[in-house]
Amino acid sequence: MNPAISFRDLTVSYGSRTVFAHLTGEIRAGQFVGVLGPNGAGKSTLLKAIAGLVRPVAGAVEIDGKPVRRRNKAIGYVPQSVQLDEDVPLTGRDLVGLGLDGHRLGFPLPTKERREAIDAALAQVNALHLADRRIGRLSGGERQRLLIAQAVVSKPRVLLLDEPLNNLDLASTHQVVELVKRLAHEGQMAVLLVAHDVNPLIGRADEILYLANGRMAKGALDDVLRPEVLSGLYGYPVEVLRAGGRIIVAAGAMDGHAHAVSSASPEASVMLP
Amino acid sequence: MTLGWIGEALASAPVEHALIAGTEIAFLSGLVGAFVMLRGQSFAGHVLTDVGTTGGAGAYLVGMNGWFGFLSFGVLASVGMELAGGRTRGERDLATGVVLSLALGFGALFLYLDAQLAHANASMAVLFGSLFTLDPALVPWISLTAAACVVAMLLIWRPLALASVNPDLARVRGVPVRAISIAFMVVLAVAVETDALVAGSLLATALIVGPAATAARFTTSPLRAGLVGGLLGALLVAASVLLSYDSYTWLPQHTSWPVSFFVAAFTFFAYAIAAATHRVAFQRRAEVELP
Numbered sequence: 271m272n273p274a275i276s277f278r279d280l281t282v283s284y285g286s287r288t289v290f291a292h293l294t295g296e297i298r299a300g301q302f303v304g305v306l307g308p309n310g311a312g313k314s315t316l317l318k319a320i321a322g323l324v325r326p327v328a329g330a331v332e333i334d335g336k337p338v339r340r341r342n343k344a345i346g347y348v349p350q351s352v353q354l355d356e357d358v359p360l361t362g363r364d365l366v367g368l369g370l371d372g373h374r375l376g377f378p379l380p381t382k383e384r385r386e387a388i389d390a391a392l393a394q395v396n397a398l399h400l401a402d403r404r405i406g407r408l409s410g411g412e413r414q415r416l417l418i419a420q421a422v423v424s425k426p427r428v429l430l431l432d433e434p435l436n437n438l439d440l441a442s443t444h445q446v447v448e449l450v451k452r453l454a455h456e457g458q459m460a461v462l463l464v465a466h467d468v469n470p471l472i473g474r475a476d477e478i479l480y481l482a483n484g485r486m487a488k489g490a491l492d493d494v495l496r497p498e499v500l501s502g503l504y505g506y507p508v509e510v511l512r513a514g515g516r517i518i519v520a521a522g523a524m525d526g527h528a529h530a531v532s533s534a535s536p537e538a539s540v541m542l543p
Numbered sequence: 544m545t546l547g548w549i550g551e552a553l554a555s556a557p558v559e560h561a562l563i564a565g566t567e568i569a570f571l572s573g574l575v576g577a578f579v580m581l582r583g584q585s586f587a588g589h590v591l592t593d594v595g596t597t598g599g600a601g602a603y604l605v606g607m608n609g610w611f612g613f614l615s616f617g618v619l620a621s622v623g624m625e626l627a628g629g630r631t632r633g634e635r636d637l638a639t640g641v642v643l644s645l646a647l648g649f650g651a652l653f654l655y656l657d658a659q660l661a662h663a664n665a666s667m668a669v670l671f672g673s674l675f676t677l678d679p680a681l682v683p684w685i686s687l688t689a690a691a692c693v694v695a696m697l698l699i700w701r702p703l704a705l706a707s708v709n710p711d712l713a714r715v716r717g718v719p720v721r722a723i724s725i726a727f728m729v730v731l732a733v734a735v736e737t738d739a740l741v742a743g744s745l746l747a748t749a750l751i752v753g754p755a756a757t758a759a760r761f762t763t764s765p766l767r768a769g770l771v772g773g774l775l776g777a778l779l780v781a782a783s784v785l786l787s788y789d790s791y792t793w794l795p796q797h798t799s800w801p802v803s804f805f806v807a808a809f810t811f812f813a814y815a816i817a818a819a820t821h822r823v824a825f826q827r828r829a830e831v832e833l834p
Binding site for chain 2: 323342346349352358368404432
């Protein structure tokens with residue numbers, strides 16, 4: 271069976287600046303992968319390239335074994351957030367409905383199937399009670415759950431979430447990550463979630479895809495978040511500190527000595543150009 | 544008090560023209576207003592009227608019809624603003640601000656020259672509206688334009704809504720987000736610039752923002768808010784036209800009050816009533832725990 275997402279030799283440039291080069295990887299259906307890396311490493315760009323929104327200068331992306339194309343119902347996309355004023359007349363049901371048929375001209379017919387599809391998506395994210403409330407009056411976590419419902423209502427094979435945890439409080443962050451994990455495993459979707467903090471993903475993401483310096487490392491969290499792996503990516507010494515079950519990635523050696531940048535660990539696949 | 548004056552008003556050709564053109568464009572404005580709220584673009588609406596003022600004032604100066612001046616400048620500005628929109632928000636607002644100052648500078652010059660060289664009423668017509676002095680030949684064109692814009696809005700309603708709330712998902716699904724944003728800006732420009740005939744360039748955005756915001760107090764879907772806002776706007780303009788006609792007899796000096804005054808007053812009261820009767824509860828329910 272083909273992997274849900276596969277990319278080979280993927281290289282993206284903006285003008286003369288290469289964001290990343292020669293990335294190769296696969297994500298299986300039902301797999302939840304957290305995408306990490308410093309600002310500007312190309313996390314969002316990788317998502318957009320996989321979605322077919324950014325044209326790579328080299329390499330190719332395949333969804334279910336076929337080249338990625340526009341007009342794609344197989345891909346759901348969740349943005350950082352949706353900002354609306356309190357009074358804007360748009361309900362949870364409206365928002366989710368747009369994910370189902372928002373690309374069509376004219377108006378949706380209020381059919382039973384349409385209603386049931388929207389209700390099912392709302393139920394999947396535990397947001398049936400938000401169906402008739404205005405988006406602008408909801409909390410950040412509630413909005414994010416509705417955006418996830420909007421992305422999954424068309425029953426996609428691939429779910430891409432671009433920093434969905436930004437501006438969320440801790441409780442909502444954990445709720446959203448749990449929800450995404452459940453959707454990936456139960457709905458057999460391949461999920462890529464971009465985050466700037468690894469901690470909410472510990473014990474929840476199946477794999478980590480770490481982008482830095484135009485390169486990537488992919489594998490189980492404990493295999494990727496190691497000083498020798500990340501130092502190899504960044505090209506300078508990087509420390510991975512663990513305290514109380516939390517992980518902090520810090521630049522530079524903490525003991526005052528420059529750490530040797532070792533080669534990639536055998537467990538994680540590090541792509542060096 | 545007798546209402547015989549309404550029949551008398553309806554029999555007058557300028558009033559009839561004012562009612563037709565005014566209500567049609569008010570309906571379009573309400574419809575457009577729902578999306579101005581959804582997209583947070585009321586600043587763009589103000590910019591478009593300001594630029595339109597320059598076009599309107601310039602048109603009078605060269606002896607053209609004011610509507611064409613408003614329209615051409617507004618549509619050019621709308622496309623220009625949308626094309627500049629690829630950059631960051633800060634850059635875009637700065638660029639808009641600089642271009643806007645230049646446009647307003649020319650607007651000031653044209654209005655001054657209008658008053659000095661062309662006919663003295665031109666600047667009054669540009670700033671405060673000219674619904675009763677509409678060229679009758681223009682009325683069918685306004686009707687046609689408004690109808691075309693209403694059809695276009697209803698046609699692109701869904702993709703425009705998706706592109707407004709989640710542009711990346713819209714692109715994934717094949718919606719031409721850029722083209723649809725430009726199309727909306729052009730329709731917004733047409734609505735705003737034609738409103739300038741009704742309420743003057745000073746108050747043109749009142750018909751975009753007011754009725755839609757009023758409707759949004761008691762409707763939750765964008766389509767219903769747009770349709771209710773459109774009907775409300777048309778009603779407000781009709782009442783304003785009739786009262787403006789009747790106001791001729793209100794003062795011993797016999798002078799009509801401007802339509803724009805009534806539009807602004809009605810819009811305000813409609814919003815105030817809706818806000819008072821549909822006071823929205825600000826309670827937030829607790830987040831529901833996921834299993």
